[in-house]
Amino acid sequence: MSLPRQSDLICFLIAAGIILATSTGLAQTSAPASSEASRTFKLIPSLDKELMDTAADPCVDFYRYACGNWSKLHPIPNDSPYSDQFYNLEQYNRQVLHEILDSAAAGGGGRDSNTQKIGDYYASCMDEASIQQKATAPLQPELDRINALTSKDQLPELLAHFQLINVNAFLGFGSQQDFKDATREIAAVSQGGLGLPEKDYYLRTGEKDEEIRKQYVQHIGNILKLLGASDAQTSSDSQAIMKLETALAKVSLDVTSQRDPHNIYHLMPDSGLQALTPVLNWERFYSSTGSPEFKEINVAEPEFFKGLNQVIAGTDLATIKMYLRWQLVESVPGTVLPKALDEENFDFNGRKLAGTPELEPRWKRCVASTDGAMGEALGKAYVEQQFPASSKENSLRMIHEIEAALGRDIDSLDWMSAETKKRAEEKLHWIADKVGYPSKWRDYSRLTIERGDALGNSFHAAEFESHRQLAKIGKPVNRDEWEMSPPTVNAYYSTSMNDINFPAGVLQSPFFATLSADALNYGHIGLFMGHELTHGFDDEGRQFDGHGNLDDWWTKDDAEKFTEKADCFVHEYGQFSVGDTKLNGKLTLGENAADNGGMRLAYMAFLARAAEESLNLDKKTRTGYTPLQEVFVGFAQDWCAVWRPELERLIATTDPHSPDRFRANGVLVNMPEFAKAFGCKAGQPMVAVKACRVW
Numbered sequence: 001m002s003l004p005r006q007s008d009l010i011c012f013l014i015a016a017g018i019i020l021a022t023s024t025g026l027a028q029t030s031a032p033a034s035s036e037a038s039r040t041f042k043l044i045p046s047l048d049k050e051l052m053d054t055a056a057d058p059c060v061d062f063y064r065y066a067c068g069n070w071s072k073l074h075p076i077p078n079d080s081p082y083s084d085q086f087y088n089l090e091q092y093n094r095q096v097l098h099e100i101l102d103s104a105a106a107g108g109g110g111r112d113s114n115t116q117k118i119g120d121y122y123a124s125c126m127d128e129a130s131i132q133q134k135a136t137a138p139l140q141p142e143l144d145r146i147n148a149l150t151s152k153d154q155l156p157e158l159l160a161h162f163q164l165i166n167v168n169a170f171l172g173f174g175s176q177q178d179f180k181d182a183t184r185e186i187a188a189v190s191q192g193g194l195g196l197p198e199k200d201y202y203l204r205t206g207e208k209d210e211e212i213r214k215q216y217v218q219h220i221g222n223i224l225k226l227l228g229a230s231d232a233q234t235s236s237d238s239q240a241i242m243k244l245e246t247a248l249a250k251v252s253l254d255v256t257s258q259r260d261p262h263n264i265y266h267l268m269p270d271s272g273l274q275a276l277t278p279v280l281n282w283e284r285f286y287s288s289t290g291s292p293e294f295k296e297i298n299v300a301e302p303e304f305f306k307g308l309n310q311v312i313a314g315t316d317l318a319t320i321k322m323y324l325r326w327q328l329v330e331s332v333p334g335t336v337l338p339k340a341l342d343e344e345n346f347d348f349n350g351r352k353l354a355g356t357p358e359l360e361p362r363w364k365r366c367v368a369s370t371d372g373a374m375g376e377a378l379g380k381a382y383v384e385q386q387f388p389a390s391s392k393e394n395s396l397r398m399i400h401e402i403e404a405a406l407g408r409d410i411d412s413l414d415w416m417s418a419e420t421k422k423r424a425e426e427k428l429h430w431i432a433d434k435v436g437y438p439s440k441w442r443d444y445s446r447l448t449i450e451r452g453d454a455l456g457n458s459f460h461a462a463e464f465e466s467h468r469q470l471a472k473i474g475k476p477v478n479r480d481e482w483e484m485s486p487p488t489v490n491a492y493y494s495t496s497m498n499d500i501n502f503p504a505g506v507l508q509s510p511f512f513a514t515l516s517a518d519a520l521n522y523g524h525i526g527l528f529m530g531h532e533l534t535h536g537f538d539d540e541g542r543q544f545d546g547h548g549n550l551d552d553w554w555t556k557d558d559a560e561k562f563t564e565k566a567d568c569f570v571h572e573y574g575q576f577s578v579g580d581t582k583l584n585g586k587l588t589l590g591e592n593a594a595d596n597g598g599m600r601l602a603y604m605a606f607l608a609r610a611a612e613e614s615l616n617l618d619k620k621t622r623t624g625y626t627p628l629q630e631v632f633v634g635f636a637q638d639w640c641a642v643w644r645p646e647l648e649r650l651i652a653t654t655d656p657h658s659p660d661r662f663r664a665n666g667v668l669v670n671m672p673e674f675a676k677a678f679g680c681k682a683g684q685p686m687v688a689v690k691a692c693r694v695w
């Protein structure tokens with residue numbers, strides 16, 4: 001459960017697990033897999049012909065051509081809201097981690113302290129009988145803290161404590177890199193406190209949204225009842241909580257506006273926050289979290305904190321206490337709660353919001369929560385077993401090739417002035433490449449894990465992480481740090497660090513093969529590398545310079561041209577829809593720009609490599625495709641997927657990534673190189689009338 005860093009701008013390759021995972025659940029145990037043959041999820045080859053529907057016309061719908069059989073061969077499991085290549089690889093990794101954790105949990109002497117801790121954490125999470133038998137007793141001390149409140153004046157201490165144990169009560173507090181001085185870590189507060197995925201869920205009109213809100217209020221009521229409230233009470237209490245959250249939603253900044261760094265950067269003296277939200281004594285709040293002292297704080301969304309003052313001042317204490325009880329339970333991982341609460345959480349967040357029929361087996365959820373709690377301890381064992389040195393060398397070589405391609409690309413742009421080009425090249429030069437795992441592993445010696453105390457362990461891990469983040473305030477930035485654990489199947493670019501990060505987990509088949517001269521490799525992982533690099537130059541990333549500082553390095557004329565070119569993507573992707581929901585072209589702009597730019601870079605890098613190795617580009621390889629065709633088939637197969645409609649709607653309304661199927665065709669229609677490779681002609685659906693291109 002790593003605490004999200006306040007207001008950091010981190011651009012992921014795909015939606016982070018927090019949205020996709022069905023984070024709560026019931027028990028089912030399974031025998032551990034012990035070898036490749038017994039693993040249910042297998043690595044998929046870099047070109048899987050069985051996935052293809054070769055009867056489909058590649059110039060009409062290339063996604064169908066490359067991925068037409070995905071849903072037949074990899075149907076959505078009952079315990080998932082979707083099935084795609086990332087999901088498959090993530091499940092594969094969970095099997096590997098499962099084996100590591102089973103062995104760590106088996107005990108015995110000679111285990112180092114990290115092995116003991118991950119083993120105990122996992123074993124406690126798996127001990128369903130004990131969790132069930134204790135019922136809500138482990139939560140009682142937290143419920144008592146809420147019960148003990150006799151005045152709103154006592155809120156700062158309680159909210160500070162809830163902040164440390166990761167309860168989503170009203171707001172978030174932590175550290176972040178200063179947008180305008182990337183060498184330093186500053187304190188930051190940000191909006192929070194909502195139980196639905198995004199502010200619009202509270203405010204949008206329409207049958208579907210009204211239905212979700214009705215179910216949500218019902219869900220709140222069910223949780224309160226399970227905590228012992230009477231039937232008579234719960235109806236009015238759950239309505240009052242909904243009213244409170246709706247008031248918070250109204251003053252929250254929407255997801256699209258959050259993508260502009262200027263909208264979430266308001267550095268002020270700490271007295272500034274006190275003036276915005278006088279109802280809370282912030283000095284007492286900070287000192288109760290144990291944070292170092294500071295003089296300035298980034299109030300990410302000042303309007304929210306102004307509104308929060310009215311919400312707290314205008315709500316009676318009894319309702320606030322009820323809201324805190326509700327958020328406490330909603331914030332705790334379902335695995336450490338008794339069955340009835342776990343099932344109720346899943347019913348709303350998994351079943352109703354994401355459309356998933358069944359909970360994941362307990363072992364899967366416990367593997368995921370151990371990874372969340374001690375990702376670098378588990379990740380170290382994972383890397384030793386799963387990530388050969390050759391993978392690191394080969395992927396670094398490819399990254400350098402893709403960076404060189406970006407250099408040539410910038411150089412060749414006809415719309416950018418020499419002045420801006422020089423700054424863009426400087427920024428490219430400063431990008432740090434991080435591959436596999438951190439150079440220095442996190443020290444968990446101060447984290448206490450006790451076998452048999454599942455809920456306590458979860459709180460301790462959250463507190464450990466909160467203190468680790470808060471301790472950074474006022475210190476210089478540590479550039480070695482990772483925001484993802486090594487087994488994660490994802491990647492990211494950080495605007496303030498100006499670095500790209502590829503965890504070991506994603507550097508496997510089908511995305512990455514050790515033979516990097518393979519054209520398929522460029523379509524797969526080459527695209528991911530190009531994607532993350534391009535984030536440094538998308539609508540958000542371009543506002544930061546090579547040192548990670550928010551600083552406008554563009555000439556006015558070039559910035560205008562950039563916006564005009566980027567608008568082409570806003571329009572293109574805004575035409576796609578899932579069910580009756582249109583994609584938000586502005587929310588997804590950065591990701592779509594990164595996909596388009598990334599694919600071009602991967603293609604350019606492959607051409608350079610092919611020239612270096614004198615590859616015959618006209619000759620079909622053993623796959624039956626020419627190397628240039630392979631680049632595009634590999635790319636399209638990255639996005640083979642089938643999603644439940646509920647999840648598609650959830651992602652389309654809250655996530656900056658377009659659903660997988662649009663990520664393939666949305667890019668290819670813009671590339672004449674693709675049309676040429678497959679003989680597509682103007683006027684066919686896979687050839688855009690007006691091709692979009694920025695980079």
Ligand SMILES: [Zn+2]
Pocket residue numbers: 011012013014531535590591594
């Ligand atoms: Zn991205």
